Amino acid sequence: MPCIAVNSNPQKRKLRSHVVASEASIPSPCKRKLPRRCNNASLLTSPTENDVISIPCGHKQAESDNVAAKLERDYKDDEQLRAVKEKLHVSTEPSRIACREDEKNMVLEFCEACVEQEKAGSLYICGCPGTGKSLTMERVKGLLLNWATEFTSLKWWFGGGELSLTLPYVWLILADELDYLITKDRAVLHDLFMLTTLPFSRFILIGVANAIDLADRFLPRLASLNCKPFVVTFRAYSKDQILRILQERLSELPYSVFQPQALELCARKVAAACGDMRKALCICRSAVEMLEAEIRESTSNSNTSLEEKASSELKTAITSVYMMKHEFDTVRIDHMALSLSKTYRSPVVDTIQSLPLYQQIVLCSSMKHFCGTKKDTILGELYKSYTSICKSSQIQPAGFLEFSDMCRVLNDQGLIKLGQSREDKLKRVTLKVDEADITFALQGIRFFQNCLQ
Incomplete structure (x- = not known):
């Protein structure tokens, strides 16, 4: 046994020295592995033993650098999208108020005239929600405060304490959401406006609300007392104004x-x-969130594919991902259209999408049957259209009694109108919803893609 061990060791040393001395002699497993590693590493020179060990380490270092750079780009993208969403938030006050210069100047001139003449006055600001009333008044409040430093007789009151009517000051009262002060006897609102009619009154009252005719409806006595407030109306934003505000x-x-x-x-x-400008900001934020989700999904997919690729394809894959991110990292029309559809879609669409599949098929067959000039039909004819759609889609149609029950359910939900008759087959059926709502509700379901064409 010791003799066998001694004889085996020299034989191994002899074989190794023989391979090193003559490369053209018997090929060893190490000899076959070296060129394969060299080809993957894209090296032109013949590799040595140290090269074989260092090539995988170089690949790991390059791959880790690429991953680190990619993570840095993703971090920057997240920070940029977060900054965009903050800019588009309704609570973020813009640096300047656009498209409301005329209304702002009217309020400023009214308040300045009352202060200079030391007289009382009331102003009512009205307009639809999201037209910049509260934002404009916040800016007017700051401008008046700066302007009033030249007039020491102006004081502000925001509530929280008692008013001292004996002091020779001009009091400016801002009451936002004025309609919340409407009570059953309307005494609070009436007394508030009557402060400006008292003898030697020094109150400037500015009320803000959405109702245009609030003074006429709830304070009819003010007109008889000749103290009806001056009205400034904030009209709804136009297309050019909304676009300008978003761009700014x-x-x-x-x-x-x-x-x-x-x-x-x-x-x-x-x-x-x-x-409504607030709704426009919310729609844009929703579109940014869709882009953010799309980038996150594409990044996860690219990470999965990169792990499965060989080292020779790593640079090409990272380059394609980089080009894709720089080409598509913008909110496109399809993002905005989807955000608009989620905001403004009809409640009928939600009702249709919540129906079971067989009831959706009945509604789809009704839409296809009434396509054109036909306004109504009998239940028997509608059942024929229903069965033809089911057979074309290779599903088993329901029986006529079950079909009649499904039509009654759709009639109860207000989607179709089912008439009266002794026989169910002779009942008149009329479609009560728009065909465009049915198409929009069912177009995302794979089953109806061929039926809606």
């Missing part, structure tokens, strides 16, 4: 996130619907 908010950032067409689409839709 985003211009404070050193990078661009929205496509110009996406912002114009949002401005047109909001101006046509209500002109």
Whole structure:
């Protein structure tokens, strides 16, 4: 046994020295592995033993550097999108108030005239929600405070204490959301406006509310006492005004996130619907969140694919991801359209999407049956259309009794109108919802993609 061990050791040393001395002799497993490592490393020179060990380490270092750079880009993207959402938040006060210069000047001139003449007065600011009333008044309050330093007779009162009417001051009272002071006998609101009619009164009352006819409806006695407040109306924002406000908010950032067409689409839709600037800001924020989710999903998918790729394909994959992020890191029209559809979609769409599949098929068959000039039909004819759609989709249609029950459910929900008849097959059926709402509600379901074409 010791002799066998002694004889085996020299034989191994002899084989190794023989391989090193003559490369053209018997190929060893190490000889076959070296070129394969060299090809993966894209090296032209012949590798040594040290090269074989250092190549994987170089790959790991390059891969870790790429991952670190990619994580840094993702961190910057998250910070940029977070800054955009903060700029578009309704609580973020812009650096300047756009498209409300005329209304702001009217309020300023009214207050300055009352202070200079030392007389009382009342002003009522009204307008639809989201038209900049409260924001403009906050800015007017600051401007008046700076202007009043030249007039020591101006004092502000925001509540929380008793008023000293004997002091020779001009008191400016700002009452936002004035309609919350409407009581059953309307005494609080009436007494508040009557402060400006008292002898030697030095009150300037500015009330802000949404109702345009609040003074006429709830304070009819003010007109008879010749103390009806001066009214300043904030009209709904137009398309150009909404687009200008959005652009001014985003211009404070050193990078661009929205496509110009996406912002114009949002401005047109909001101006046509209500002109509410707060709603436009919420829609834009929702579109940014969709872009953020899309980037996060593409990044996770690219990370998964990069782990499965070989080292020779690593640079190409990272380059494609980098180009994709720089090309598509903007809110596009499809993002904005989806955000608008979620905001302004009809409640009928939610009702249709919550229906079971068979009831949705009945509604879809009704829409296809009434396509054109036909306004109503009998239940028997509608059942034929229903069965044809089911057979074309290779599903088993329900029986006529079950079909009649589903039509009664749709009638109770106000989607169709089912007439009266002794026989169910002769009942008249009329579609009560718009075909566009049915198409919009069902277009995202794979089953109805062929039926809606």
